Amino acid sequence: MSLLNMVKEAGIVGAGGAGFPTHAKLAAKAEYLLLNGAECEPLLRVDQQLLELFPDEIIKGLEAAGKLVGASKALLGIKSKHKEVIALLKKRINALQVEDFIEIKELEDVYPAGDEQVLVYELTGRIVPEAGLPIQVGCVVINAETALNIYRATKKEPVTEKYITVAGDIPKPLTVKVPVGTPIKDVLKLSGIENFANYAVIDGGPMMGTVMSSLDGYVTKKMKGLVILKKQHYLIRKKSLSREQVRRVNKTSCGQCRMCTDMCPRYLLGHNIQPHKMMRIVNYALDDLRGQKMAYLCCQCNLCELFSCPIGLYPKAANLDIKENLMEKGIRFDSGPTEFKARKSREYRLVPSKRLIARLALRDFDKPAPITEVTIKPETVYIAKSQHVGAPAIPVVSVGDHVNTGQMIGKIPENNLGATIHASISGTVAEIGNAFIAIRRD
Template sequence: MRADIVDKVRAAGVVGAGGAGFPSHIKLQFEVTRVLANGASCEPLLAGDPYIMAHQTDRVLSGLLAVMDCTEAPGGTVCLKSKHAQSVAALEEKISANGYTGRIDVFELDDFYPAGDEFILVNEVMGKIVPEGGIPLNVQVVVSNVESLLNISRAMDGHPVTDRYVTVCGEVNQPIVCKVPIGMPVRAAIELAGGPKISDYGIVMGGPMMGRVLQNDSEPVVKTTSGILVLPSNHNVIRGKNRSLDQMRLIAKSACTQCSRCTELCPRYLIGHSLEPHRIMRHLAYTPGMAGEILEDALICCECGVCEKFACPMMLSPREINAAVKRKLLSEGVKREPSREVYQVSRFFNTRKIPLKRLMERLDVSTYDTHPPFYEDEIHIRQVSIPLQQHLGKPAEPVVQVGDKLKKGDLIGEIPKGALGARMHASIDGTVTSVGDHIIITQV
């Protein structure tokens, strides 16, 4: 049974929909004690996961059961916030009606950030601490986003990943949750939401905490795109993500007071990891170059953004600095070994959880928290640009040529032999007009 499920998930190109895009078929090859369905909807404003849990409940539970069967887990837990009452009710009803009680349960989380971080989720639900630099498999747990589970359920029926649920909100005329073809340009998704309400705006792909600012609106929706936020170009979320590393170091040197609030509120530090952002800030501010053992701690940063968007009274950027340091170290092949064997959750953990409403006020995005409806109309798109790298690992290798006629779901990119990767599939019917090393373009 395991081999069959793994093969189907691999063939469908399923990746982690809620994070970095880890190929799902890899984590299914291990035995675990429990599978956690992550529906915590971690980032502010994003509403795709609650919609999926409320309206695709059978698919989510079917995908969860497939993962449980594959990993031989005796139990599974759907994790979501209590505030999503419609989703909680739908899940509990289906669990009872389908006879899953005793095998699958629901765990309700408080409305805090980052509840959806898988390390925090494992600690909340299981009382276990994932080690530094580790993954939930290290404590015999698999965590899978609810959209990934939906895609796994569809994979069992032979359907590849061709679409993505996306929240489009902010300065748009009609905020929406929509299901769009992978490869559709961001501007087309914004048009589905009635277009921008303002002329001078920036676009964040993802959420306001961990998302990235786009350089143009032609970038495509990919398998890991959870949100498209349209914000004024001078909004603090946009400004904070546009600073260079040199600018951030200079500002840190002149303004960082070493108050250590970034460390005291860091979710990783609070579960016992030896990450202390204020020490990294101090080192970079006063040490030339990018060397020093302390910098390796950036490799265990989850880049949640609590340090810079909520904790820092001087509005500095520990998260962006950690991300830049991490990219440099990873490019150099640096690996950080765990610095401790025993982990102890801080006694302040519960009192230092960040209430989501307070976080949205600090971000100045509360006005956009509108619980958007689902876009029901049929979506017509004439061109998609599908990147061959939408996941951790190696890019997919093209298996099509210019001029090939495709049907939605046809294979266009294969995993390189012996490599970590994920397959890519056509998201619309059409003709291949361009094949490159990094992207395939199809037009109707």
């Protein structure tokens, strides 16, 4: 079987949070294959530890993926602060004799170093066009855990487990490997907190993650972290406002200082995104549709709302409102120029992670979250049919069937983008619902 088919069969999706099916990415031809090991979300500690624990597997996965896309070079981006991991990776790259193909590129400890377009610029000096994809400048980007999964696919091991950091205002942050489909409440129990009445949980990192409205969900292949904070914590209060409340706040006192624009990572790459103008549009009901299209250029990194705006307004939300309005009207972004130049001020406007963590009131919780061997054995797993970009998987099992760990239980619908799903425990198919396939342990 070809490597591309192995990746497809293994159900690999972007493990960094986006969930784009990896086989679709690797079907392209590219000059560079980039590994995103930046892990720039505060408190999350998955990739940096996987690179340390499984250097050979990740290097081999990266090499295989790089060769598959026909890359002349694979570049591994990792923050300079991870000195020991970098030394280990260099040693293993030499030992595996792939130094001519794989190169380590060190990144500054800034946010959002892991934004795909920022990473492409930092590693290659190229700028992805507005609303474009890295492939347009000859790059394919994969995450460290995705590279590990590609290696495992070559050993015929599908994706049945996920590494998740559990962090925040808890006694002992940790990173664990759990079966896909595990109830989130089972993972949260590892935090040492018994009663969550006074706590809220962010699904993902503190910057881009969202506050979970219910803790009744299940682990998916793209989950990366669960950040637990007291309900009165600044970040939870800020992230818990409704869209309507945010709109009201945004109507108060934007002074058009431009800080949101001047520090926007996509603006600094030379794109024409200007969130301060979005604030102007929502507040004064301006109807310049051409100008509004820049709302499509936001990557939702949240820097403008959680760091840049000196008075705590929500320019990203203004962007989102405008974008949704344009989409409703069927107005799309028309691609313009293909060449961009980073703004001269960029190097002075990068946001150091430490300052961001202090601003988010997370300094007390910025601790190691070591990978810990704890075995979670859920009685029943609920495997989402849709945990990726594209169409939901179609069940290939029936209620009452016995399945083994790693067995395919859902396939990609014909002629669609999607990802296969697999049993993460051995047991009996207990239920096939609209959204999940439930498997009860033997």
